Amino acid sequence: xxxxxxxxxxxxxxxxxxxxxxxxxxxxxxxxxxxxxxxxxxxxxxxxxxxxxxxxxxxxxxxxxxxxxxxxxxxxxxxxxxxxxxxxxxxxxxxxxxxxxxxx
Numbered sequence: 001x002x003x004x005x006x007x008x009x010x011x012x013x014x015x016x017x018x019x020x021x022x023x024x025x026x027x028x029x030x031x032x033x034x035x036x037x038x039x040x041x042x043x044x045x046x047x048x049x050x051x052x053x054x055x056x057x058x059x060x061x062x063x064x065x066x067x068x069x070x071x072x073x074x075x076x077x078x079x080x081x082x083x084x085x086x087x088x089x090x091x092x093x094x095x096x097x098x099x100x101x102x103x104x
Contacts, residue, residue: 002093010086020079027072030065037065 041056042049056062 002089002096007090007093010089014083014086014090017079017083020076020083023072023075023079027069027076030069030072034062034065034069037062 037059038053038056041059041062042052045052045055
């Protein structure tokens with residue numbers, strides 16, 4: 001059985017989604033910075049566009065930016081999963097309450 005306290009905790013987390021919002025913003029920024037990093041690295045090299053891109057994609061700066069995208073995406077997904085779990089907790093609680101009313 002889900003308690004009133006568990007539901008209140010879930011509601012509190014859903015009503016204050018600042019961590020989730022920051023995680024999402026960090027993911028979006030990291031994705032854009034990946035493009036910026038690629039462009040900056042391409043500018044450092046001469047030759048065809050394909051050669052510039054090859055060098056940019058293999059640069060340590062690009063790989064670091066890629067790691068940041070991966071970590072930001074993981075964090076974003078984890079916070080979204082927690083929010084989904086909180087929503088499910090509330091739905092189960094509502095069902096329990098409806099069943100109790102029906103059985104009275």
